[in-house]
Amino acid sequence: MRAIIQQFGPALKSVTLESYIPAPLSPSQIQVKMRYSTINPSDLITISGAYRSRISLPFIPGFEGVGIVHQCNNLDPSFSIGDRVLPIGSAGAWQQYRNIDEQWCFTVPSQLSDEQAATSYINPMTAWLMLSERLIIKKGMTLLINAANSAIGLMLIRMLNHLGVIPIAVVRRDNTQHQFEGCKLQRIININNKDARYSLTEIKDHLGIDAVLDCVGGIEALQLSELLTERGQFINYGLLSGQPIPAQFWLERPDIDFSYFHLRQWIHASEKAVIQHKLNEVMQLVYEGIAETKISARFSLKEIHSALTYVQINKGIKKGKVLLTF
Template identity: 35%
Template sequence: MNGQTICFHEFGEPQDVLAVEQRVVTPLEPDEILVEMIARPINPSDLIPIRGAYRHRISLPCIPGYEGVGSVIDIGIRVQKSMLGKRVLPLRGEGTWQQYVKTSSSLSIEVPNSITDDEASRSYINPLTAWIICKELLKRSNNSFLLVNACSSAIGRIFAQLSVVFGYRLIAVVRSSEYTQELLQLGAWHVINCSQSEVYKTVMDITMGQGVNSAIDSIGGREGYDLALTVRRGGLFLSIGLLSGLQVDWKRIAIELNIQSKIFHLRQWIQCISVHDWQNSFLQIFALLRQKQLYLGNVEARYNLNEITKAVQIAERLGRQGKLLLT
């Protein structure tokens, strides 16, 4: 059996190096399942590796895509027959930007009937990252201050919502006032438009000079360092992304600031947990979605796999009103 696959054979701009190919589906291992994909989002985390940011751990040719949802159409000899026809997230196996995806049955995540395909397809990278950080890494006290930059992003909106769940007072940093009202409605305690106000001064004003307990940086570079400046003594500065393409000055932070600082990589967390904890984390995410405590935002448009060039170009346009899905 052949399946349609998106692949890149060299690093470069996604619209230049991604190609649609036909791929032979090889036989399943005894504990594997074969999933026919329904939908997969286009995330920044999918596009960054294509440009070569992690070339030291990526083998070419490579099939991109970290998340998505599909239906089980075949199983290995050790997999229970009841898996056939189930909707699952086929994670930690092959890239999801293809028609058929193989993965381990124990690592796939069964999707409850109450969760839509659109929700399920986006319930891994951003929701799980934000959930783990809020639950396991941030220090909580009564009304802890949490500062998050690039907060108009998909994961920023999730942090705003989880701040309500976990009891943080979230200060959101954005570059445009058009996102202020939405973030406040989602759960942000205060919104700073950094194009109009200095982040450090504003944070010190609204925290009565104490600074924040924790700060989460998705940008890096100078903006990341400015975020670290606002963290109170002994607090936590956490880097989760590099939208600027520049690292923060870790040496300067270590020398000048008396705070904890670290990088969070979801893949490293995954390598250290049991299958039980892996599965249980998604039960928590699905519960939040079911209880309407978590909303993943709009889907702006859907594209077929053979429209990948157009899809990735549109995915990186400013001012989009929702996520793009490959269907």
């Protein structure tokens, strides 16, 4: 059984289930029997047709999951039947048996549970790569994160604390303190609060912001850029506002050290050994609880429409990730 997209559109309308016989393996492929896959916002965005220029129909959704090697067709395979692997690099995780090129499968340490392994890629890898590959960390630096109470925001805070940085959290509503349990923060600021402007100006005048991690974009990105010290660092990794960063951003702050971060671009530009090394670092952080992901619900693949309904109903409610089981 697999989920398949024949036409782009809302996930509930576009996702259909079908029985299938896996194609014969090419010499470079292995067949992975999936154990768990996740439902991520990136899956739903892809199904909607946002990336139709690089996605051909029909396609199998799912960018994240874990499984075991079920079949090999290589004279000198890197994996053996029964090995647990993380297949990445493209969509295709919402199916029971997945044929994938061996170079896009990565080993999983034995101490991780299947659920931990299945959720160890998109958010944890994005967060850790930004901090270890892009962000210039300095002792005593002041760093600001917006959408800080999102799943990846909380993960970034725990990772920054692990690296000795205590950030400032920017949120969009009051009474979020309980969501940051176990996190070390300088302060929490509700950017929609009437006093937010004063608080941010005070921080700028007394501390200065050395770096911003932004996943909102739009006008909020422009507002936060005003707080940065000269040549401060600004990393954008999402557009939750649905709006691009305005041109005024660069006109007003041409000195900023700005960069976009997209996991897909980094993965496809890196050698396998480098990716495996970073995954090993990330999976250790997952095991230690620093990069853990909360699971809010589990559905079998046959219940995919119930799973998608659950995701839609709970959109914006920070309960955790939804898993598909096989």
